[in-house]
Amino acid sequence: MTTNISSARGRPRRFNPEEAVVTAQRLFHERGYDAVSVADLTKALGINPPSFYAAFGSKAGLYARILDRYAETGAIPLTRIFSAGRPLAESLAEVLVEAARHYAADPGATGCMVLEGTRSNDPEAREAACGYHVAAQDLIREHIAARYPQEADRLADFVSTTIAGLSASARHGQSLERLLATARLAGLAIAQALPLDTAHDSKR
Known part of the structure; x- marks a missing residue:
């Protein structure tokens, strides 16, 4: 959808909601949901x-x-990551490394926007963010349970807790190198916690 909106000089200009979403995403990621007002958004988007x-x-x-x-x-x-067909420990380790890279990729918008949103004061926004967060947790747990059902809960909790810590550390300014070091150390811990992936090795 594209609409005409008058500019300050009275000339019509095109307003593209999809482009507005990109601009607003940057604001929310930089400041957090609660710190961005409607006035901030309308100013950034150039609309009333x-x-x-x-x-x-x-x-x-x-x-x-x-x-x-x-x-x-x-x-x-x-x-x-999980569709690559490698041992589960390797997949989970890559999840953590990718989290570290994503959360530090943009110095002005660090951390995970979903995790930040789960702490919002706005119930509607918090519910939306929590929906994505729970879906990601469930996906990780399902992939673990498919090979190690008895390990699924504790290992999924460990991965989710590590991801949350990486996001918080990125928001606090920790460097990519340190985030990656933490992610790789957690990956080693996962490998130690899991028995040999015999189902995967038998296919090699």
């Missing part, structure tokens, strides 16, 4: 409040669209 609400419904409605985009373009590629 009625146009903002007509396009997105609410601040939380815009945030939900941003989370959809983040899941496709900025989140850890869990499906790709």
Whole structure:
């Protein structure tokens, strides 16, 4: 959807909601959901409040669209990692390394936007972020359970807790090198916690 919105000089200009989502995502990721106001958004997008609400419904409605985009373009590629057909310990280690890389990729927008959103004061935004967070946790747990059902809960919790720690450390300014060191150490711990992946090795 593209609409005409008058500029400050009275000339019509094109407003593209998809481009607005990209701009707003940057704001939310940099500052956190609660620190971004509708006034901040309308200023950044160059539109007035009625146009903002007509396009997105609410601040939380815009945030939900941003989370959809983040899941496709900025989140850890869990499906790709787990579909590679390698030993589970290697896949889980890569999940952590990818988390470290993603969370430090942009110095101005560090950490995981979903995890940050799960602590929002806005119930609607918090629920949307928690939905993505739980879905990622469940996916990790399912892949572990497929090979090591008795290890699924504790190992999934370990991975999720490590990811949360990497995100928080990135937000606090920890360097990529240190984040990667933590991720790789956690990967070694996972390898020690799992028995030999005989099902995978038998196919080699």
